Amino acid sequence: MNHYDFYLTTLEKLLAQGILNKSMKILVVCGGSADKEMLLKAGFEKVTISNVDSRQVAKDYEPYDWSFQDCENLSYLDETFDFGIVHSGLHHCASPHKGLLELFRVCKKGILVFEPKDNLLVRLGVKLGFGQEYEVVAVADSDCLYGGVRNTAIPNYVYRWTERDVIQTINCYAPQGNHKFIFINALRLPWWRLKKLARRDLELWIRLLEPFLQVLSKVFPWFNNNFAFVVLKASIPEDIHPWLKQTGDKIETNREWFKANYTSVK
Template identity: 30%
Template sequence: MAENGAGTYEQILADLMDREVIHRHDRVLVQFAGEFDRDVTRRLGLTRCTFTNLAPTSASSRLPEARTADAHHMDVPDRGYDHVIGHAGLHHCSRPHEALHEMYRIAAKTVVAVENQDSPLMRVAARLGLANSYELEAVADGGGVSGGVDGTGVPNHVYRWTRREVTKTVRSFDPGRDVPVEFHSRWLIGTDRALTSSMRSLLGDDASGRAALVGAVNLGLNAVARRQGNIFGFTIRKDLAAPRPWMVAGGAAGAGVAA
């Protein structure tokens, strides 16, 4: 299930604003942007947002003001924005780590992303046919010409992340500094587009009954195994980065190395 973590995305951003990590008038680059992203940033009162699309030729944004750009190679200077945020876009990239690197490079303070988690329970769900590995439905929603990998009509593989993978990736991006990462996870299954045929057969055709059952399943999963949830958000805190001991002049392994 490449689920829509819309609520999680907005909650993470609102929490960062409440903690004064993000301020209303900060410069924010919104990657993989669509109408949803515009609406979220408006509700939160963010006033200096720039919206970009997944790829120069992608029609998947459906947001007229979104700039055409290649998420893997952005024409933006290092630390060009205070914050770079993206909802459910990295798994549409043919090179997701490269796209995340661009988000990291461009951000001066934070990177916020909401994707899918590669947890043990999600792996079981995928093997049972209860979670999609390729987003056929997204391409169908795009009329067969968009919604897939790099915004094309080819259904993308649903790349799912783990906490360890994100941590190792950030360390590779910035090996000279200790950069904290905040993680957020929850279960959110059962949106119509995300339902596999196996799930539909299990849940039946009654829409109200299906919604009630899915709601109960989500509630139960979040009560006992929230950490393994399919919705996975992470905030990379470049604003809290500190040099590694060996990068500080006089450090045990880094004497003479500039801070």
């Protein structure tokens, strides 16, 4: 499955499940023309696409809005948008975790993220040269002008996530309630990168191994090299932890719960 087929099918799946709807106010960070194309195909109406790329022109994103935004330091207030999307962009951040949490902060209902996945098979692929530790191909493709960390010409380290990494990052930032996490695994072979390498044997090896990798990805989905993850924000007070309570607009400790569970609280 290529990058954009997975993007579109994931959007369609989430629409069918009622997690997304086409009238939601959507923010895309680290965005570009591919985001516009996929979101238009899926039928979304109210979309703002953003990036730190000063070469972008707003009219190229019509009928959607364009905004120059650093996803690690978004200018928007908390919960300005309904849902946030980032497609293969967080690993271009100086701090992917900060980019994730900023997107989470400015969205009311949740976020959808597509990123490389970390596992033993992926690490082996990187060591053998099939994958990248630093994303040099994007910089090479721009004639060494941009495409690296924070869209500079310095190749970014490719941060790869795990499910546990996502859960811990969100729960540390927003410990008030039970957030919901959905993970969708995918095998995304790096044909675009391999075709640009001077070494032609790597593409040949992947073509030979592709049937085996496809079977492996279906039998053991945790071995896939990419995934999408959805984080649905806890609804307060319904999803609040029992050791907390909501009083007006304020969340505070539930002293009665602590008294019932710990002798140190009187």
